[in-house]
Amino acid sequence: MKIVRSILSWIAPFAILAAAAGVFVSMGRQPPPTRSDAEGDAALPVRTAVVTEASGQIELDLDGVVVPLKEVSLAAEVSGRVRLKTDACESGSFVTKDTLLLEIDPRDYELEVERLQREVAQAGIYIEEVEEELLQNDESIGLSQRQVEISQREVRRLEGLKANRVVTESEHDRALRDELTAINTLTQLKGQQRVLEKRKNRLAEGQLLAETQLERVRIDLSRTRITAPFDGVIVSDPVEQDSYVSKGTPLVTIEDTSAAEIRTSLRMDEVARVWGSGSSMATGQRQPARGGGAYDLPDMPATVVFELGDRKYQWQGTLSRQEGGGLDTRTRTLPCRVLVPDPAGVTALDRYGEPLAQLPPGSPTSLMRGMFVQVEVLVEAARTLVAVPVDAVRPSGDIWLMRNEELVILRPTRVHANDQVVLYAAEDSGILPGDKVVVSQLANPYDGMAIREQPLPGADRPAATPDSPRLAREEN
Numbered sequence: 001m002k003i004v005r006s007i008l009s010w011i012a013p014f015a016i017l018a019a020a021a022g023v024f025v026s027m028g029r030q031p032p033p034t035r036s037d038a039e040g041d042a043a044l045p046v047r048t049a050v051v052t053e054a055s056g057q058i059e060l061d062l063d064g065v066v067v068p069l070k071e072v073s074l075a076a077e078v079s080g081r082v083r084l085k086t087d088a089c090e091s092g093s094f095v096t097k098d099t100l101l102l103e104i105d106p107r108d109y110e111l112e113v114e115r116l117q118r119e120v121a122q123a124g125i126y127i128e129e130v131e132e133e134l135l136q137n138d139e140s141i142g143l144s145q146r147q148v149e150i151s152q153r154e155v156r157r158l159e160g161l162k163a164n165r166v167v168t169e170s171e172h173d174r175a176l177r178d179e180l181t182a183i184n185t186l187t188q189l190k191g192q193q194r195v196l197e198k199r200k201n202r203l204a205e206g207q208l209l210a211e212t213q214l215e216r217v218r219i220d221l222s223r224t225r226i227t228a229p230f231d232g233v234i235v236s237d238p239v240e241q242d243s244y245v246s247k248g249t250p251l252v253t254i255e256d257t258s259a260a261e262i263r264t265s266l267r268m269d270e271v272a273r274v275w276g277s278g279s280s281m282a283t284g285q286r287q288p289a290r291g292g293g294a295y296d297l298p299d300m301p302a303t304v305v306f307e308l309g310d311r312k313y314q315w316q317g318t319l320s321r322q323e324g325g326g327l328d329t330r331t332r333t334l335p336c337r338v339l340v341p342d343p344a345g346v347t348a349l350d351r352y353g354e355p356l357a358q359l360p361p362g363s364p365t366s367l368m369r370g371m372f373v374q375v376e377v378l379v380e381a382a383r384t385l386v387a388v389p390v391d392a393v394r395p396s397g398d399i400w401l402m403r404n405e406e407l408v409i410l411r412p413t414r415v416h417a418n419d420q421v422v423l424y425a426a427e428d429s430g431i432l433p434g435d436k437v438v439v440s441q442l443a444n445p446y447d448g449m450a451i452r453e454q455p456l457p458g459a460d461r462p463a464a465t466p467d468s469p470r471l472a473r474e475e476n
Contacts, residue, residue: 045454048402048436049392054385054423058273058416062375064264064304064338066367068255071235076245077223080104085241088234089252095228101252102226104245109221116214123207130200137193144186151179232256260343260367262304262317264375265333274300274319277379297322302338303376305349306364312349313364315340319377338375343367386429387421392437399431400438400445407438407449 084103088095095101155175161167235253239245266274274297300319305312317340324335344366348356359365367373392399393414401408412429414422424431431437438451 043405043450043452044442046402046438046442046451047440048453049389049439051386051388051431051433051435051437053426053433054381054387054421057378058381058385058423059418060266060270060273060375060377060379060416061418062264062266062270062377064262064373064375066369066371066373067261067263068257068369069259069261069339070256071253072229072256073253074101074226074229074251076104076226076247076249076251078104078109078220079246080106080108080224080244082239082241082243082245085237085239088228089237091234091237093234094232094257095234095254096231097228099228100225101228101234102239104224104226106221106224109217109224112217113214113221116210116217119210120207120214123203123210127200127203127207130196130203134193134196134200137189137196141186141189141193144182144189147182148179148186151175151182155179226251228254230254230256231258255369257343257366260340261320262338262340262373262375263323263335264338265328265331265335267333268327271297271334273379274298274377297336300377300379302378304338304340304367305374305376306367306371307374308362308364310351311360311363312353313346314349314355315343315346315367317341317375338377340367381415381423383415384426385415385423386426386431386433386435387423388431388437389421389439390417390419391439393422399429400442401431402436402438402451402453405450405452407442407445407447407451409445409447 081104082102083105084100086100086102087093088099089101155172158167158172158175162169162172232254235255237252239249239251245251277298277300297319302317302319304315304317306314317338320337320339322334322336327334346359346364346366348359348363350356388399394400397411397414399410399412401410410430412424412431415425416423426432436453440454442449442451
């Protein structure tokens, strides 16, 4: 039995392998697949868009923040107790020009005005008295002159009689004394006249000084009423009624709302386009800027856009001036200001960017300090430009063109870009109006690759330009 088991242990594995081989052979084998000859390279289908010539304007897209045109802090010009603070003098209130805000107790200044008025009147009375004395002095001088003339004639007459020994020496001397007395009296009267004239001048100067003080006190009296210097919004009102304020104490801060400004910045390439747009294309000379200085920017039209939810609102303004003396050393940009002359002139836009006839509920009624906005500045292009859709620009900057059913790869230098199109100079980029750019993706593209156009709904359409409606509107 042991021998039989040993023989079976050796035979059994070989028997199993033989059975498996028999089953595999009984299954047979399948014929090889039919091989087909490889076809030639086929043209790949692509989607295209047509390159168009851009308009003569470039839209600079800037970010900015709304700042007030001017902000004035009104301080107390006289000291005293705040007798009245009106309801209009509250932070956030809108006030019109000459609206009464605060009143400082004016009684001390009213009394001072009355005192100086009486002082001026008193000085006038003193002057009248001196004038009366001058009149009397003039009459006395006239009489004294006659007395001198009589005395002089008497002396001459007595001198002749003295020569003929008709009168004595003592009578002639008495006549001389009378003459001297008359001359002395005339001299005193003339001296008194000069003194009276000087006194009159001194009183007149005193009257002018009193009138000047009176005018100053009247000005101080008018300064007890603090009014709004222009239409605006109250920013702060730190003083309360019945508070005592001294000269120079801040009372109220008001922000001018007649116009608004947007603080923004321009890169140097954008500044160059603004300079170029302000130059005359015919003569090549710079047009004079608003201020006529070398540091002034030419006035350029600008559109201010504010987004609130899914709706946009816009205002019309002007790129008016640069802020400061030059470039910001941190950002290497030029700070500028955009002037919006009518902050309340808001226009609501629909989803296609078209203006609505009226403002919908919940719309902003004016520009407000601190709003973050987009600024679109239109500048003139110095060269002929072509517009290529953003979808056609590859991450590397390449542009794929379809010419004669072949792929042409270009890498031009862009002039400007926005969220719709990228602009290139026609004479430098090699892209011409009417060229077809590939907007679909290709694997392993190369110059001369065979491609064919595969039109899709809305695919073969003119590229959007900076002043045309968005592509989304055309698709809708």
